[in-house]
Amino acid sequence: MNIDMIRAAAQRLKGHARRTPLLTSPFLDEIAGRQVLVKPECLQHTGSFKFRGGWSAVSALDEATRKAGVIAFSSGNHAQGVALAAAKHGAPAVIVMPADAPKLKIDNTRALGAEVVLYDRAGGESREAVGDAISQERGLTLIRPYDEPQVIAGQGTTGLEIAQQAAELGVNDGDVLVCCGGGGLTSGIALALEADAPAMRVRPVEPEGFDDVTRSLASGEIQSNATQSGSLCDAIITPAPGESTFPLMSRLCGTGLVVSEDEALHAMALAFKRLKIVVEPGGAVALAAALFHGDKIEGDAVVAVCTGGNVDAEVFANTITKFDKH
Amino acid sequence: MNIDMIRAAAQRLKGHARRTPLLTSPFLDEIAGRQVLVKPECLQHTGSFKFRGGWSAVSALDEATRKAGVIAFSSGNHAQGVALAAAKHGAPAVIVMPADAPKLKIDNTRALGAEVVLYDRAGGESREAVGDAISQERGLTLIRPYDEPQVIAGQGTTGLEIAQQAAELGVNDGDVLVCCGGGGLTSGIALALEADAPAMRVRPVEPEGFDDVTRSLASGEIQSNATQSGSLCDAIITPAPGESTFPLMSRLCGTGLVVSEDEALHAMALAFKRLKIVVEPGGAVALAAALFHGDKIEGDAVVAVCTGGNVDAEVFANTITKFDKH
Numbered sequence: 001m002n003i004d005m006i007r008a009a010a011q012r013l014k015g016h017a018r019r020t021p022l023l024t025s026p027f028l029d030e031i032a033g034r035q036v037l038v039k040p041e042c043l044q045h046t047g048s049f050k051f052r053g054g055w056s057a058v059s060a061l062d063e064a065t066r067k068a069g070v071i072a073f074s075s076g077n078h079a080q081g082v083a084l085a086a087a088k089h090g091a092p093a094v095i096v097m098p099a100d101a102p103k104l105k106i107d108n109t110r111a112l113g114a115e116v117v118l119y120d121r122a123g124g125e126s127r128e129a130v131g132d133a134i135s136q137e138r139g140l141t142l143i144r145p146y147d148e149p150q151v152i153a154g155q156g157t158t159g160l161e162i163a164q165q166a167a168e169l170g171v172n173d174g175d176v177l178v179c180c181g182g183g184g185l186t187s188g189i190a191l192a193l194e195a196d197a198p199a200m201r202v203r204p205v206e207p208e209g210f211d212d213v214t215r216s217l218a219s220g221e222i223q224s225n226a227t228q229s230g231s232l233c234d235a236i237i238t239p240a241p242g243e244s245t246f247p248l249m250s251r252l253c254g255t256g257l258v259v260s261e262d263e264a265l266h267a268m269a270l271a272f273k274r275l276k277i278v279v280e281p282g283g284a285v286a287l288a289a290a291l292f293h294g295d296k297i298e299g300d301a302v303v304a305v306c307t308g309g310n311v312d313a314e315v316f317a318n319t320i321t322k323f324d325k326h
Numbered sequence: 327m328n329i330d331m332i333r334a335a336a337q338r339l340k341g342h343a344r345r346t347p348l349l350t351s352p353f354l355d356e357i358a359g360r361q362v363l364v365k366p367e368c369l370q371h372t373g374s375f376k377f378r379g380g381w382s383a384v385s386a387l388d389e390a391t392r393k394a395g396v397i398a399f400s401s402g403n404h405a406q407g408v409a410l411a412a413a414k415h416g417a418p419a420v421i422v423m424p425a426d427a428p429k430l431k432i433d434n435t436r437a438l439g440a441e442v443v444l445y446d447r448a449g450g451e452s453r454e455a456v457g458d459a460i461s462q463e464r465g466l467t468l469i470r471p472y473d474e475p476q477v478i479a480g481q482g483t484t485g486l487e488i489a490q491q492a493a494e495l496g497v498n499d500g501d502v503l504v505c506c507g508g509g510g511l512t513s514g515i516a517l518a519l520e521a522d523a524p525a526m527r528v529r530p531v532e533p534e535g536f537d538d539v540t541r542s543l544a545s546g547e548i549q550s551n552a553t554q555s556g557s558l559c560d561a562i563i564t565p566a567p568g569e570s571t572f573p574l575m576s577r578l579c580g581t582g583l584v585v586s587e588d589e590a591l592h593a594m595a596l597a598f599k600r601l602k603i604v605v606e607p608g609g610a611v612a613l614a615a616a617l618f619h620g621d622k623i624e625g626d627a628v629v630a631v632c633t634g635g636n637v638d639a640e641v642f643a644n645t646i647t648k649f650d651k652h
Contacts, residue, residue, distance in 0.1 A: 015494070021347060023369065026410075027437065042602040043349065084352075111353065168341070272642070276368040276635030278602040309602030313650040316598070317643035324639040 001149050001244065003195040006156035006188065009056040013157055016088065017052050018044050022165040022303075025274040031291050035301035037171060038287060039162055040277045042309025046112070048235070048283070049158055049185055049307050050081030050145075056154025057143045058085045066091045071140040073127050075101040076235055077308050078145040079109045087113030094140060096131045102312075146184030147242035155185040159192025162303055166197065173199035174299025175254065177286035179307040180204035180213050181236035183245030189305070190252035200303070204249065205257045205286045207233040207264060213241050213249065214256025222246055232261055232315065235282035235308050257296060263288040268316070269323035271306060280311035281319075327475050327570065329521040332482035332514065335382040339483055342414065343378050344370050348491040348629075351600040357617050361627035363497060364613060365488055366603045368635025372438070374561070374609070375484055375511055375633050376407030376471075382480025383469045384411045392417045397466040399453050401427040402561055403634050404471040405435045413439030420466060422457045428638075472510030473568035481511040485518025488629055492523065499525035500625025501580065503612035505633040506530035506539050507562035509571030515631070516578035526629070530575065531583045531612045533559040533590060539567050539575065540582025548572055558587055558641065561608035561634050583622060589614040594642070595649035597632060606637035607645075 023038040041049035058070060069092035072082040079095045086093035093114040097106055098121040110116050119130045135142060144151065162176060176193060178186045183204070190202040204213045210231055215223040224240040231237055241249065259267075264281045267288035271279045279287070286304040290297065349364040367375035384396060395418035398408040405421045412419035419440040423432055424447040436442050445456045461468060470477065488502060502519060504512045509530070516528040530539045536557055541549040550566040557563055567575065585593075590607045593614035597605045605613070609632050616623065616630040 018347060018349075021344060021369065023344075024371075027434075030437075040602075043347065045350075047602050108353075111356075269639075272604055273639070276366075276373050276604040278598055278604065313595075313599070313646040317647045320639040321643045 001152055001191070001248065003191055005149060005153040006160065006192050009150065009153035010157045010160055012059040013052060013055055013154065016055055017157065019161060020044060022162070022169065023275050023277070027274045028270065028291065032302065033294050034299065035171070036290050037166055037169065037301060037303045038275060039158065039303060039305045040275070041158065041305060041307050042277055042279050042283060046077070046080040046084050047308055047310045048077035048081065049155055050077040051084060052157055053151035053154035053184060054078070054081035054085035054143065057148060057150040058082070058089050058091060060150040061141060065141055068139040068141070069093060070143050071096065071131055071135050072143045072145070073131055074145060075105060077310060079105070080112055082143050083109050083112035083114035094134055096127050146182030147244045149244065152184050152188045152245065156188025156192045158185065158305065159189035160196060162189065163193055163196035163200070166303060171301040172197060174301045174303070175297050176200050176202045176303040176305070177205050177257065177289050178202055178305045179236050179283055179286045180206055182238040182242045183213060183249050184242070185305070185307065186253065187245040187248035190248060194252055201254045202252060203254045203257055205259060205289045206236070207231055207282070207285055208258055208260050210237050211256065211258045214258055216241050216246060217250060217253060217256055220250065233264060233282035233285060235280055235310070236285070237282070257289040257293055259285050259288040259293065263292050265319045266323050267291055269320045272320045277306065278309040278311065278316065279306045280308050281315070283308040327478055327517070327574065329517055331475060331479040332486065332518050335476065335479035336483045336486055338385040339378060339381055339480065342381055343483065345487060346370060348488070348495065349601050349603070353600045354596065354617065357596070358628065359620050360625065361497070362616050363492055363495065363627060363629045364601060365484065365629060365631045366601070367484065367631060367633050368603055368605050368609060372403070372406040372410050373634055373636045374403035374407065375481055376403040377410060378483055379477035379480035379510060380404070380407035380411035380469065383474060383476040384408070384415050384417060386476040387467060391467055394465040394467070395419060396469050397422065397457055397461050398469045398471070399457055400471060401431060403636060405431070406438055408469050409435050409438035409440035420460055422453050472508030473570045475570065478510050478514045478571065482514025482518045484511065484631065485515035486522060488515065489519055489522035489526070492629060497627040498523060500627045500629070501623050502526050502528045502629040502631070503531050503583065503615050504528055504631045505562050505609055505612045506532055508564040508568045509539060509575050510568070511631070511633065512579065513571040513574035516574060520578055527580045528578060529580045529583055531585060531615045532562065533557055533608070533611055534584055534586050536563050537582065537584045540584055542567050542572060543575060543579060543582055546576065559590060559608035559611060561606055561636070562611070583615040583619055585611050585614040585619065589618050591645045592649050593617055595646045598646045603632065604635040604637065604642065605632045606634050607641070609634040
């Protein structure tokens, strides 16, 4: 895993992934006490950065392998990212999803051209068993959500853009806050910045109670979360940092930051009001850290990556109404 | 008023106004029955395209005039656009607003650095009288919201970007739908496309009951609206097309399109769900026409400009919840 793979992925993504802008607001600067630059990956195709990794992985396959098809396990953003990337390559995609996933996510994944295979999570059926059987039968290639070099390379293209866009605004150093699940995006951006903006430092951000990466970085060993459910920040809840991403984060990242769910929701409401973008709770933890944990951040400017915007209307409506008076 | 003024404005805006991306969604394409390209000016500084015209006008003044200061009449997006543009130039700005304008808009305009002068709309006080007195006393330059060549030139830079960004996606012809109030943005984009994408045609879009531009274009003479209040699409409600903008629209635009308020709200909800952007009701009428009036549109692709995103949390929350099941 190295910077050349990220640059090669950027070439393959060109004209296909969206180059999201870098947004600012004087109102957010005032709250944070420093300049806040927001990278809105919620505006990426399928509403999250996951399309980058999906496209990178699918486009890196040789043609015969790609034609045979790909498979992914996901009930969320990775599913949609891989589904659209595969569809645009004319490659079959099977997405294995829990039968009790929200109907909208199942419908969307199908509408993006993927074949959805449901498994009975509650009944103890293993998604790996279901997926392995289909993969072997059809010769599908598994695309993992983060422990996969070409996926990390695709996510890392976000970092190449941040380095260039921040420099255009005169920002060359400071902390880059990234909403962190398994660490694919975080480690990819860290690698990109090591090459293109070495005075910038990536800091993973997580919700309280699901701070496996922060604890892993602090202890130097992979730590797990006690539970994987019960958070509105579901998009970035993973069991533990990845085997490939953890060494990269250990080498390149600063200490992790942890925000409360209420702070994440407040950041969502401010992104609505001041930036006019739709961010999901898990995608707002980095902005929450930038706004409400400034004492733990270094530099006159801070970059926050808003990683996704796939949030239910009801959650979004309740959140922006609740924080309307702030 | 000509294309050279727009190109000169683009030079002055470079590095200051945001180059908004061009967004797409396969889900919107399916509803529209053709490819839909969305230009999200809600992501512009201050949440609407008005910053372009404000910056263009302020930056076009000679230094002594600019130092003396500028003045604008507005309770909405133009106020904020001019306020921020002036502040970034270090120029004083006076914004004359009705005393009964929403407190948030008054507070925002002040926070952007402008001096807000309130007048008593209900008591019959004339904003022109209030404004004229201040202007003469202090030597301020009035920046009109649309009947002002340098403002039209600034708004027209949106058209230069559309021509280039659509061409990158392989789209060189078809209708370009623009939410239309006084016609500054509409005529500016029309001039830009005449030069850079002559096979594209601008179509103004208005809400039912406030279709002064559509009727004016049809009759060949300036027509007024019967009323100027009572619409959620307040951002684009003006008494009549401008004296400078109407001749440009007459020469360059196709027939107007009219959508219902419910269609505008539905488009807002779909922009939330599929594009992850926040659009105000008046800023969503063009997208509504693209999605729900396809029989009156020509071409395999359509461009819709979402002009602003300054919407109250309550209106937005109610709208996305109402249309959640669609």
